Amino acid sequence: MRGAAIASVLALAACSGGASDPVDPALFFECASQLCDGNAYAGRLVSDDAVDADFKTAVMIMGPARCDGLTVRVPFAVNEDRSRTWVITRTETGLRLKHDHRHEDGSEDVLTQYGGDSTDQGTAARQDFPVDEETRMLFIAQDIEVSTQNTWTVEIEPGELFAYQMSRPERLFRVEFDLSVPVDAPPPPWGEAPIAE
Numbered sequence: 001m002r003g004a005a006i007a008s009v010l011a012l013a014a015c016s017g018g019a020s021d022p023v024d025p026a027l028f029f030e031c032a033s034q035l036c037d038g039n040a041y042a043g044r045l046v047s048d049d050a051v052d053a054d055f056k057t058a059v060m061i062m063g064p065a066r067c068d069g070l071t072v073r074v075p076f077a078v079n080e081d082r083s084r085t086w087v088i089t090r091t092e093t094g095l096r097l098k099h100d101h102r103h104e105d106g107s108e109d110v111l112t113q114y115g116g117d118s119t120d121q122g123t124a125a126r127q128d129f130p131v132d133e134e135t136r137m138l139f140i141a142q143d144i145e146v147s148t149q150n151t152w153t154v155e156i157e158p159g160e161l162f163a164y165q166m167s168r169p170e171r172l173f174r175v176e177f178d179l180s181v182p183v184d185a186p187p188p189p190w191g192e193a194p195i196a197e
Helices: 001-015 027-035 048-057 134-141 147-151
Strands: 040-045 061-063 071-078 083-088 095-103 113-118 126-130 151-157 163-168 169-183
Touching: 001 027, 001 083, 027 071, 027 083, 027 095, 027 126, 027 151, 040 048, 048 169, 061 169, 095 126, 113 151, 134 147, 147 163
Parallel strands: none
Antiparallel strands: 040 061, 040 169, 061 071, 071 083, 083 095, 095 113, 113 126, 126 151, 151 163, 163 169
16 A cells, blocks of 8 residues: 555656656656546647637536556546547557547448547647548548647646647647646546446
């Protein structure tokens, strides 16, 4: 028990150290795993692209996150829409971010499982995920070739901030969540069972 507590303290220190030098992606994954605390958190849109105007007044909640040692699943609810989940997975070479989009009946949306793998420039607090080849093909098939230039970014400051960002030339979408104040959790994402008490 004491060893686990020490490991938790060390992981927290690594996450909150704000180091700017590239690190082992496993450190970021440890930071992300701390989101699996059973809580949900409120967020807000901080970018200002006109196309995202509806998000300015939307109620946005992330969590409760689920962890299984290899993945961290972070639900992202926008008003009553619970179709989105961010999925961070450990791979042999780093990390992978995918977007799991579902219909209300739990079936996958045609535009789902898109994302990319981390670069070798990530830190314990921030990782960038440029679009991967599978995603490029999906976007081309869905006639949204402009999105083939996407890079997704996730930032974590334990107990303070979780940020999700999508960027490409002339486009920026960024939401930030306050991790210092838990809020009431929404129902689970479409297609997922409630977390057992």
